[in-house]
Amino acid sequence: MKILVPVKRVIDANIRVRVKPDQTGVETANVKMAMNPFCEIAVEQALRLKEAGHAEEVIIVSAGPEKCQETIRTGLAMGADRGVHINTETTLEPLAIAKMIKAVAEKESADLVILGKQAIDDDNNQTGQMLAAIMQRPLGSYISKIEKNHDGFAITREIDAGLEKLQITSPAVVTTDLRLNEPRYASLPNIMKAKKKPIDIVTPEQLGVDISNRIEVLQVTEPPTRDAGVMVSSAAELVDKLKNEAKVI
Amino acid sequence: MNILVIAEHDNADLAPATLNTVTAAGQVGGDVHVLVAGQDCAGVADAAAKIAGVSKVWVCDCATYAHEITENTAALIQSIVNGKGDGKGYSHVMAPASTFGKALIPYVAALCDVQSISDISEVVDADTFVRPIYAGNALSKVKSSEAVKMLTVRTTAFELADDASADQSTDQNKWAEIESIDDAGATNWVQFIEQSLSPSERPELTSARVVVSGGRGMQSGENFPLLEKLADQLGGAVGASRAAVDAGFVPNDYQVGQTGKVVAPDLYLAVGISGAIQHLAGMKDSKVIVAINNDEEAPIFQVADYGWNEDLFVAVPALQAELEK
Known part of the structure; x- marks a missing residue:
């Protein structure tokens, strides 16, 4: 089995983002970037399937500017075998990304594509579902467990009401939820080794995908802020405030 | 249209x-x-x-x-x-x-x-x-x-x-x-096995008027009945921060935050929750926020309408007693 793991380069989860003064987006210049946390979980799961003997190769793919290669290297340092960089400066939408991943998955004959369920920058939560739809492969979204079996994959999904178990056939597309695993840290020797691992570079044109945007971002603004309220020092005071001031109980 | x-x-x-x-x-x-x-x-x-x-x-x-x-x-x-x-x-x-x-x-x-x-x-x-x-x-x-x-x-x-x-x-x-309307056929790729739902007599989290959520400060799942009792007194639902779910205190469907559920009740009580950005994303549109935390530096106090800097194991029972009056 070959596993393809699409990853996204995003502003580090620990950075507090700031809206640009011209309201065209958020400040990304000189801001620490990292692999999207859900994508790290996806890489980890691919590696675990490989280590369990279910997969021969794990390929990382990322679309975006040249700096994305750093994110691909992060995945290679974790233990993935090689990378594919789809090189473009254009801002990408999930449907265009899904179409490009489809092209790569078909070229690589990937049996399983594992994606993070959402990226923590645009919080879209779309690419995996779109990929499954256009590839016409079964979708396992928001998984917290996956096991390879004779018929494909037994998966457990995190849904609003609890957990759901499904059996899906192979090849398949799955997206990761938080509880799937705890991603490993790359060791120093593996970081060094990753520098020698190959990364193929392709363009959207070579993949035959039209990446023009269909959604126009008109304005990005700060949300309304909440001010800190008052401190209380007893249960009686709190209950009094909730009853007589806030009137919520 | x-x-x-x-x-x-x-x-x-x-x-x-x-x-x-x-x-x-x-x-x-x-x-x-x-x-x-x-x-x-x-x-x-x-x-x-x-x-x-x-x-x-x-x-x-x-x-x-x-x-x-x-x-x-x-x-x-x-x-x-x-x-x-x-x-x-x-x-x-x-x-x-x-x-x-x-x-x-x-x-x-x-x-x-x-x-x-x-x-x-x-x-x-x-x-x-x-x-x-x-x-x-x-x-x-x-x-x-x-x-x-x-x-x-x-x-x-x-x-x-x-x-x-x-x-x-x-x-x-x-x-x-x-x-x-006629059906559109079924895929044979996906087979439903089972759902394990968390049974609850309480209101559903995303539509509850009151939500009582616990975080890492709850220390273990065994302490969550404290919050359940409080939620029942207020006619509310029980939620949790990601830290509490990751630690296995409560199931995934309790999680409030960027990647969990988004709630906006009339009253949100954050108990032992520090207030990471990812948690605030799921509850900051609540009408009134109450934070109970023994760490006076906890960021949750910056968004709370009412903050109580107290050990939750002291504060929650006191609150229950006060509500019973």
């Missing part, structure tokens, strides 16, 4: 999130239709027909839709958007931004070669919407050039539409027409 709202339900009851979605659809402007796909779901279709502002209900009652298998429901929606069932032609397809809608809408959109828009919190006009990005730390106003807009709706940002429990819906003349 016709707008198709995808009902979320469990074949017995219509999920309240559907009512918020109908309100959002009403703000787009146009005829609002609701699709109920399920098995033995006639009661849900009846309930949908009584929602104020809904002019038609499509019902597809078929074993294929007994469980919410994304692929099957998506194929049905695609067939409707493409003109099945009288070729209505829809300008918008909307579903709640729950795990149901978030999985479904992008899938349908890709089948129809549409770029969908996730988690809208405001309808500006029929093409323009506002949605939170970066865990709600920025709001993005976006305009779609797609012929059909496919959207998921942040339910806490829209009021519940009046339903059967409201006065208007006792007038039968106002109920929407219910029409059956």
Whole structure:
């Protein structure tokens, strides 16, 4: 089995983002970037399937500017075998990304594509579902467990009401939820080794995908802020405030 | 303009999130239709027909839709958007931004070669919407050039539409027409095995008027009954931070935050929760926030209307005793 793991380069989860003064987006210049946390979980799961003997190769793919290669290297340092960089400066939408991943998955004959369920920058939560739809492969979204079996994959999904178990056939597309695993840290020797691992570079044109945007971002603004309220020092005071001031109980 | 709202339900009851979605659809402007796909779901279709502002209900009652298998429901929606069932032609397809809608809408959109828009919190006009990005730390106003807009709706940002429990819906003349629709076939890729749901007598988390949430400070799952008792006194639901879920104190469906559930109750009590950005993303639109924490530096105090710097194992029992008075 070959596993393809699409990853996204995003502003580090620990950075507090700031809206640009011209309201065209958020400040990304000189801001620490990292692999999207859900994508790290996806890489980890691919590696675990490989280590369990279910997969021969794990390929990382990322679309975006040249700096994305750093994110691909992060995945290679974790233990993935090689990378594919789809090189473009254009801002990408999930449907265009899904179409490009489809092209790569078909070229690589990937049996399983594992994606993070959402990226923590645009919080879209779309690419995996779109990929499954256009590839016409079964979708396992928001998984917290996956096991390879004779018929494909037994998966457990995190849904609003609890957990759901499904059996899906192979090849398949799955997206990761938080509880799937705890991603490993790359060791120093593996970081060094990753520098020698190959990364193929392709363009959207070579993949035959039209990446023009269909959604126009008109304005990005700060949300309304909440001010800190008052401190209380007893249960009686709190209950009094909730009853007589806030009137919520 | 016709707008198709995808009902979320469990074949017995219509999920309240559907009512918020109908309100959002009403703000787009146009005829609002609701699709109920399920098995033995006639009661849900009846309930949908009584929602104020809904002019038609499509019902597809078929074993294929007994469980919410994304692929099957998506194929049905695609067939409707493409003109099945009288070729209505829809300008918008909307579903709640729950795990149901978030999985479904992008899938349908890709089948129809549409770029969908996730988690809208405001309808500006029929093409323009506002949605939170970066865990709600920025709001993005976006305009779609797609012929059909496919959207998921942040339910806490829209009021519940009046339903059967409201006065208007006792007038039968106002109920929407219910029409059956053929199924669109089933995939053989996906086999439903089972659902393990957390049984609860309490209100559902995303629609509860009061939410009592616990964090890492709860120390173990065995301490959560403390919060359950408090929630019951207040008629509320129990939630948790990601830290508490990751630590195994409570199941995943308790999680409030950027990647869990988004709630906006009248009263949110954060107990032993430090207030990471990712948690705030899921609750900062609550009307009144109370924070109980023994760390006076906890960021949760910066968004709380009422803060109480106290050990939760002292504060919560004291609060329970005070509420009993």
